Amino acid sequence: MEARGWKIAGIFLYVTLIVVLIAATLLEQVYGTSFVETHIYRSFWFCSLWGTLACVLLRVLGKYRMGMRFSVVWWHGSLLVILGGALLTFLTGEKGYVHLEQGKETNLFVATSDQVSREMPFHIRLDSFRVAYYPGTDAPMDYLSYVTCRVKGEERKEIISMNHILSVDGYRFYQSSFDTDWSGSWLSVNHDSWGIAVTYAGYVCLLFSAVSLLVSRRETFWSLLHHSAWRKAGLICVLWGISLPVLQAQPVRVLARQDAEKLRTRQVIYQDRVVPFNTLARDFTLKLCGSSSYQGLTSEQVVASWLLYPEEWQHEPMFYVKNDNLRQMLHLKSDHVALVDLFDGKSYRLEKVWNEWQRKRQSGLFKGWLEQHQAEKLEKEIRELDEKVGMVLMLKKGTLIRPLPTDGSVEPLSSLRVQAELCYNAIPFSKILFMCNLFLGFVGFFWWLRFYVVAPQGGYRRNWVYVVLKVGLWTSCLIHWGTYLLRWYIGGRIPLGNGPETMLFLAGCLLLGACIWQRRLVLLLPSGLLLSGWVLLVAWLGEKNPQITPLMPVLLSPWLSIHVSLIMISYALFAFICLCSLLALVVRKQVVQMERLTLCCRLLLYPAVLLLGVGIFIGAVWANVSWGSYWTWDPKEVWALITFLVYGAAFHWKSFPLFQRPGVFHLYLILAFSTVLMTYFGVNYVLGGMHSYAG
Incomplete structure (x- = not known):
């Protein structure tokens, strides 16, 4: 009875936390960022909610530690360490800013909490400030402050720029802004020796525990991967679409x-x-x-x-x-x-x-x-x-x-690069692929309805439709990744800097994932075509306003590709899970098919949730390097956390009898996908925030 009480308390706190986070992002649009920071994110009751939930989790881990595998305890323990680091940051960390004027030395910074000047155990002076531009353009590539630090009588020359911080005696300086006449520079200051160290230790533990959960033969993921149901009969599904421009006669004088x-x-x-x-x-x-x-x-x-x-x-x-x-x-x-x-x-x-x-x-x-x-x-x-x-x-x-x-x-540009860009401009790859993928997907979907819902029968692997879908999927995957690499070559940087580019990467992940997993679950063969077709359609609509431009300075970071790639791959897996759940509700009366779809969803939840968790915290590292704070309660961060928490509940399907009922489990996964849509589209186009440059 005591164990049940702890479980109910944990569920209540968990749901309450998700509701509070959702409400906070909506209230921010009405009352502003300062309101939610004061009354929610930095309030005593909000910290107490997190602390109470951590205590319940610690109690559950202590009570069931003998029955839990090491990787599971390690994963949850990492989350507790991260929360502990956040608590240390909240209690002991100091944030502020300092305005450096060229040639003037100072040892004071202004704390953002009370706008009172604080003294630093060293002096800092701005020698000069300049903006680095992309060659031949007026687009800023980086902002650089050349400073001199005097620590205990010794001077040292340093450079502070975007994604390149200065650390002196536990104080970390970040390039924030500058005077319009370039005679002064504004730096963000962060003094948080204990919190950052503990939080980073939690990130490292989280990464290794995620790997352990996926590769250990003693874990549930391994047993799901080798489940006997994979050897039973499989499935298939997916869509279409076409549009052509109409030309008219042109009477005005034109160049030949x-x-x-x-x-x-x-x-x-x-x-x-x-x-x-x-x-x-x-x-x-x-x-x-x-x-x-x-x-x-x-x-x-x-x-x-x-x-x-x-x-x-x-x-x-x-x-x-x-x-x-x-x-x-x-x-x-x-x-x-x-x-x-x-x-x-x-x-x-x-x-x-x-x-x-x-x-x-x-x-x-x-x-x-x-x-x-x-x-x-x-x-x-x-x-x-x-x-x-x-x-x-x-x-x-x-x-x-x-x-x-x-x-x-x-x-x-070299002649090769010019010809590559001309080729990319001449062929509408995204348009061709989304039309072909959607068409093949719809063909496969109606074929699947005919043979596995209306009149179930076997022998699908020898059917010509299966061969066409498989060839189409592999061809689409190869062409898409070839054009993606071509775009990378043309732009001179990884294409992950805006909305259409991240959608292109997501489509590539969907196609590649379907190619890899379709041997285990044939359903993913047409599903990959269907989902990638929709994503490529969205990317193509975004490319109707085309730009392949240099990244803004804050995005010129090696963390960009790692962070966005992991997040996009997890979103692709969540899309597969949602589609499998939709089909599971359609064929709920067919026991074998329902079993295999449920197994597929439970299997894909492991890499999806783990990759999302690791991607979020790698993004936190990037934020700490760029802005001086690994968590700022930006709407995109909050909704990514909400998505992680919502899917994290489904991740524990063994612990909740309700989730062991396939119908309820699949319905929950379908509703959970709305958090992914809100995180990607809702934040970019409705809520805004620091991540709005991705729109």
Whole structure:
């Protein structure tokens, strides 16, 4: 009875914690970050909630330690060590900032907790500050503070930059900001010797315990992997989609195609990197028209013609205005308008519309939900149209295209790299793959319904549909990873810096995972096509506004690829789990199929949860290196933690009788996937935060 009481108490605290974290992220949108930090994250009751949950976990581990395997105890013990480190940071750590002026020495920093100056056991002086740019561009690559530290009479020269900290006598300095005239630098200060050391020790233990849980033959994952049900009959499923542009005749004067083709390989500086002219022209036409060509003209012809014949092209109806309200406000007769239609002489008509919309919003005229929704759509449409107009005006003024400087300060691209980028621009890999994958997926899904739901029968492995799906999956995987590596080569860095790029990586993980695991569970063969098709569709929609740009300074870190890769792989596994659970509810009356799908979900939970946990804490290390704090309760961090906690409950299916009922177990996993969607999409596009650059 005592054991049951501890279990009930643990479940209650666990659920309460998840609810509080969800509520905190929502309250932050209403009352602001300072409110939730004061009343929730830094409050006594919130710390007590964590502490009580840790005590219950410690009590359970102590009570059942004899029946638990070493890896399980090690994993949970690592989490307790991490919580202990967080408690030490909360109790003993100090955070603040210091403003260094060039040539002036100081030994004081301002604590963020009470805005009172604290003394440091050494002096620090700013010698100079500068911004490092990407070659030939105005895009910052790094921010560097050159400082001198005087410790016990000895001076030493140091450099502080993004992702490169300075540590002196337990004080850690991070580049935070700088004065606009470059005469001063703002540094974040963190003094947390005990908390960081204990927390990092917990991270190391967590990593090794995760590996142990996956490779030890005594663990549940190993027994699930070699379960006898894998040798029984398997399954199959997945989708389709198509869209083609329609071209029209073009009457305006244009540059001849053969002359425009000569511009394709000319190198220019665009979006803060060196590119062939084809990339700039393709992006310009795609953003303006929604397609990489316009009425049979190549993108090079469009851009060159705008430059050569602007008086004619400004009358060309290239701007699509899809919002009815905006067309009425601009008094437009058609949904396709020309540049001159947006001006009354020198007066910009869109600016008047924007001012009018702002006046109505500030007056509180948009009261109902429907009116607010329509107002938001109108705002988005105005911004998009204004961006297109601005891009054309930049082209006409000559500021959009920047030729390579002739002084040799910028190294041109090699011919191989130019040809690689031209190849990548010419073939819409994401569009082709998402259409093919979805089509094959739907074929496999209806075939599976026919043979395993309507009229179950065996012999699927010799069926031609199985062969087509398998060949299609492997082909798609090879092509996708080939194009992903090509994008890596073109951009000069791993493509994980924004939303579309992370979706491309996620699609690759889904395809590769399906290729590896389809021999164990044939269901994953069409599932990989289906899921990767949807993800590639999202990536393709994001690439309709294409950019392959250098990363912002904070993302120039070796931790980036490790952190994002682990998180994306875990999301891919959670997507597989969700699909398996959906199919399990469909075939719940077929005992063999239900057993295999349940087994698949329980098996995939192990690497999914463990990779998510390790990915979160590697992200914490990255945050500590970049911002001086391994946990800031940013919405993305909080929702990643919520996802970890929600799936962590399913991870303990043996301990909860309710989860041993397959129907309940699969329904829970389907609902749990909503936390993944919220973490990736909801935070990026709704909640915001420091991680919003991924959107």
